[in-house]
């Protein structure tokens with residue numbers, strides 16, 4: 001078990017460093033986690049709260065059970081930990097989560113808009129709109145805010161039939177991305193920021209722009225992610 005936990009810490013540390021060097025975030029913004037299963041138990045490795053990236057080491061990565069019980073780590077886990085834990089529990093396939101406040105994705109989130117699929121760069125990663133969640137109620141903000149952020153993400157994905165999506169915007173807040181590992185979820189955060197930027201520019205050039213047709217959307221998504229995927233650039 002110790003070897004697997006140490007490897008988890010290494011991967012989560014590397015993914016957090018990758019996020020900090022990606023240009024998506026400033027200061028201590030953002031956090032990355034990964035979930036692994038050992039025997040019948042599920043463990044989560046996550047960034048410690050408020051720790052400057054340049055001072056962080058592998059040993060600072062906090063290890064928790066999927067119920068949030070501390071297994072290893074001297075520091076407090078990221079304050080967004082309840083959001084991560086809720087999503088890991090509800091959506092089993094997710095093994096990595098990245099949260100950032102990257103400017104273009106956050107601008108769409110603050111505007112309260114889902115990102116329409118305006119072109120094939122978007123369609124390569126998501127088969128339709130990138131969903132923006134609904135507002136949290138005052139009660140959801142007052143009590144268990146971070147947990148309820150997870151609830152609002154899960155509800156938005158379910159209601160929009162997007163439970164397999166790897167990109168989502170939390171209204172008035174910012175993006176969360178998912179993946180098969182911590183590293184994969186950081187890559188999706190980088191892709192989402194680029195998609196958000198291109199969509200913003202496209203909408204500004206042509207305010208009456210429409211989503212591309214389903215045929216072109218499906219062609220691009222399926223050639224990269226579908227059963228008979230074949231695409232590599």
Ligand SMILES: [Zn+2]
Nearest residue numbers: 099100173174
């Ligand atoms: Zn945040």
